[in-house]
Amino acid sequence: MDWGTVTTEDLIEALREVDWSSPPRPPSEFFSRFTFPRSSSKWNSRVKCNLYYYRTNYFIMIVAILALGFLRRPLAIVAAFLTTLSIAFLNDSFAGTFSEKVTRTVRQFSPHLAAKMRPPLTPVIRGRPSAKRAIFICGRPRWVFVLVFSLASFFLWFVSCGLLTVLWALAIGLLSTLLHASFRTPNLKARLNTFREEFRAVWRNYSEL
16 A cells, blocks of 8 residues: 555544554564654655554553553543543444443343344345444444543543643643654555555556556
């Protein structure tokens, strides 16, 4: 894949749909091979590539920085957890996995209630869904959970008086992520994908001659 041609919207959409359950890259790989980008296009491609391949590492790093900022404020830690959970619900894979696990747990105590937590069926017209499949969590639209958890986290931020602290911690976490993604050399897997795409393009042009 040529990461230079990937737009920011495509990257955000890929991060929203990709499975985040994969384990993080080992520290020996994450903190190695730093080089300065040779041009702005190389930097743009490198940042997008690293943000995708090291997404779990960056997520853990930001959460760890936030946790260090709230060691003396338990309510702020809970608020950070709820904020993280509300953001995680925006990912399709996480929302589906969370709903499935909760429904499975509830089914052990109340099968009738678990049946009500199933998502509604999408109408099908001529063998195809009538619209893009909506994401439901425990039988409710996803935006309901995002709104509830966001309001709860905002209330806890206000009560704990930790809003300014979280802004500083979040700024440090995002800046650390940007610096790492800017100077970390893309891994071998990304390079092989880029080489494969370039080889296919050359072979396609050669076949058309």
